[in-house]
Amino acid sequence: MKDNSEKIYNLWPLYIGEFINYEHNKIKDDLIKFFNTYEKKFPEGNAQLNEKDYVGNYNLYQSKYDLHNEDNKNLKELFRFIGKSILSMCKIANKKSIDSFNDNQKYTVNINESWFIRYNKEGVVFPHNHDGYSWSCVYYVQIGEDSSITNGSTYFLRPYGGSWKTDFGAEYLRKDTHVFKAEEGKLLVWPSYLLHGSHPYKGDKNRIIISANSTIDLLNEK
Numbered sequence: 001m002k003d004n005s006e007k008i009y010n011l012w013p014l015y016i017g018e019f020i021n022y023e024h025n026k027i028k029d030d031l032i033k034f035f036n037t038y039e040k041k042f043p044e045g046n047a048q049l050n051e052k053d054y055v056g057n058y059n060l061y062q063s064k065y066d067l068h069n070e071d072n073k074n075l076k077e078l079f080r081f082i083g084k085s086i087l088s089m090c091k092i093a094n095k096k097s098i099d100s101f102n103d104n105q106k107y108t109v110n111i112n113e114s115w116f117i118r119y120n121k122e123g124v125v126f127p128h129n130h131d132g133y134s135w136s137c138v139y140y141v142q143i144g145e146d147s148s149i150t151n152g153s154t155y156f157l158r159p160y161g162g163s164w165k166t167d168f169g170a171e172y173l174r175k176d177t178h179v180f181k182a183e184e185g186k187l188l189v190w191p192s193y194l195l196h197g198s199h200p201y202k203g204d205k206n207r208i209i210i211s212a213n214s215t216i217d218l219l220n221e222k
C-alpha cells in the first residue's frame, strides 16, 4: 500500500538556465563590428542613462531597447537561439500545465525589449529587475582577458527576505547571491522578477553583452 503520510511541495521554484551557442565564434566579429557602427550612429545611446539626475549604472554604453529590430543577419540568428532557449525554460517551468496540452500546441516567444551594453573600465550595473516580463536574459558577446567571477560577472540576489538562523536547517537558503562566470557565447535566462546586477568590470578590453526581455504566448491554430 502506498504511504500518503508525507507530501512535499516544491512551490515557486526558481529556474536559471545556462545555454551555450556553439556558433558564437562565427558571429562574434560581425556583431562587434555592427555594435561599433551602431554606437557611431547613436552616440547618446539609451536616453535614461543621459538624464541629468540619473544615478545608477555607470561607465558603460547602452543601446536603445529595440536591438531585435535591427537588420543584421547574425543578430537575427542570435535572437532565434535566444528565443529557443527561453522557450526551453518556459517549458520546464510550466511542465505541469504543458502536460495537459495537446501535443501540437505551439508557442510564440516575443522579444519585447533587447539592447547591448559595452562596459568601459570599471563599468557597473546596479541590482535591478525587469518586472513586467516573464523571462530575461544576458548573452556574453565579448569577455576580455579576465573572466574570473570577481570581474564584471553577473550576480543574482536571493529572492527571499528576512534574517537567517545560523543552524544547518536553513543551509539551502544561506547564500545571498549566486555568481555566474561570464563566458563568450553563453546565455543566462532567468525569471524577470529576479534581482541581479554585474560586478565592476576591471578589464581593458571592452566587455560586450546583449540582454533581452520576453513574454511567451500560446499560439492557437486557426
Ligand SMILES: [Fe+2]
Residues within 6 Å of the ligand: 128, 129, 130, 196, 211
Ligand atoms: Fe538586467
